[in-house]
Amino acid sequence: MLNGVTPEFENRLRGLVDAAAFRADTAPYFTEPRGRWQGQGLVVAPADTIAVAAVVTACAQARVAIVPYSGGTGLVGGQIMEDGPAPVVLSLERLTKIRAVYPSENVLVCEAGVILAHVQQAAEDVDRLFPLSLASEGSARIGGLLATNAGGVNVLRYGNARALCLGLEVVRPDGTIWHGLTRLRKDNTGYDLRNLMIGAEGTLGIITAAALRLVPRPVQIGAALLAVPSPQAALDLLAMAGAQIGDGLSAFELMHRQGLDFLAEVGPEVRQPFETIPAWSVLIDLGLPASGDPDAALERLFADAFDAGLVSDGVIARSAAQRQALWDIRENIPEANRRIGSIASHDIALPLSAVPDFIAQAEVALRALGDMRINCFGHLGDGNLHYNIFPAKDRARGADDALRPAVQKMIHDLVAALDGSVSAEHGIGRAKVGDLQLYGDPAKLAMLRAIKDALDPQGIMNPGVILPQR
Structure with a gap:
């Protein structure tokens, strides 16, 4: 059983991270764009990866659920936990540094709280293109876009978010940090942990930074409506x-x-x-x-x-x-x-x-x-x-x-x-958990559950997203 946030636990967190991390106005974090879910919990916005790890470690020790919160633009309830013990809503909004840009490598390294439009501008500043583009790019953040494997209008040419990421930094469910910010195009050293985390919707860990793939800017552009x-x-x-x-x-x-x-x-x-x-x-x-x-x-x-x-x-x-x-x-x-x-x-x-x-x-x-x-x-x-x-x-x-x-x-x-999918680019969240159970291949569901249990044995990471909460 998971525990809820108590005054004692909140005081413990206040001793681990700076006072600016705690949000008094929680309403924006407890609603979603369509107004169909209402959240709950203690909202904490750590300033850096070390602080994220400290919060996650404390939650793991106390068996308190964590709901990662990125830009809040998701449409399937992945950022909202309505029921159960009050969780920690862990916002990435203060992780906004673009750590490095490598134009000759076509790589940009940034933290998970950077807004997509800012990544696009940083790429443009070095005459490159970050081609992920969608309607919410003025508020959606990189961590959430990778966690949901976002799509957008340019997938036809450049692929989903997964295809635009080379490496990740991730805080695991026990609070340890996976330093996987590689800029390599080829790395066959074991399982592809990057792609395991991308699309996991915060159920296996919290993405705190990413190495993103840039591309040359097209010189000639055009459009037609037919x-x-x-x-x-x-x-x-x-x-x-x-x-x-x-x-x-x-x-x-x-x-x-x-x-x-x-x-x-x-x-x-x-x-x-x-x-x-x-x-x-x-x-x-x-x-x-x-x-x-x-x-x-x-x-x-x-x-x-x-x-x-x-x-x-x-x-x-x-x-x-x-x-x-x-x-x-x-x-x-x-x-x-x-x-x-x-x-x-x-x-x-x-x-x-x-x-x-x-x-x-x-x-x-x-x-x-x-x-x-x-x-x-x-x-x-x-x-x-x-x-x-x-x-x-x-x-x-x-x-x-x-x-x-x-x-x-x-x-x-x-x-x-017709052999299609009930989730193309928005993810499963909480809204489509039942659909995944109904339409998903039993072997796939068993593998998803095995991965979840192995990496998050206490079930504290975004419980109830993708798979039913135990």
Whole structure:
């Protein structure tokens, strides 16, 4: 059994770390973006790795649970512990040093509390690119992004967070520190502990620093928004774009008309380039070397796709401002969704060829459950869809929340039937523990449990995340 934080234990922690580590205003740490969970506990923000280790050691000795807290942007409740003995909520917000940058190696070493946008800027300052990019990059922190193996819009070209990390510094559940901040590209000395920690959602240890992989900045960039008649046409366009552009294809985002309708209905205000919003559209982003011509590549792609019946209209950005205007449409869809208020949101992954079948079958099944609006958008290039369900326009926000369990089960059942995943880039957290148990391979679940028990035998690290709490 785990113990809760007591006044005596709090006093013990106050003797281990500086007074500035303790947060009197705990409300921001006990809520999450959708307001569906309410947390509890003692919030502590150590100033450095040594202080993190001291807190973890004390928690291990007292059998007090630890909930790691990064930027608080997670959408599956991994940073919120509602039930059970009061935990220590261990915030990384003060671990904000960029320790070193090695431009010739394309490596940046930083602490886990550094905000993603600051890492991107530090890379730009040495004419490099850190290509992890997502809507919450102004507040999401590196530790949480690695702990959830975050994705974003550039996975098609650069991979998930896992592919952008070379080494880690981690405080283990007993308080010892694993000094794994290697900058090596090749290291075959045993098990890959780095990749074990990435995606573990704070259940195996606390990431305190990381060696991140940078890449050369593309010299020529371009973007286009193309209207397509169907998801299948979008998939065929992706194949055509890959054949013509190759590695220069950075992002390929699918958007349904409903998302653009939401922008027009509730904002944020963005300029929409089509006089009539198409049923489906694709945002394509390119990054080419100095010899490349993104406009010519996009014009050729549009012409060939138009001749093949894959596109009916399109806009090619002719400046950086126009490119950003196109991306503003895609990046503001999540905020419009939030303002409408979903019945159920789904972060799913599917084999690419199964995407059109899923979209068609899911719509039919949802119509049988009731009158709802569907906003399907996401990273088609890597098979990751955000499939979100909203009340009909004349229905009040929250009026149909009772449908959430049935909607989620129907969607996840269909995803499983098509050999997909119920978590593409947001993680399992606490929200999807039951889904993992229901759809996960028994052998996989047994291995996950064996790893958890071996590395965290007391079960103090983010209990109830990924696996059910014992």
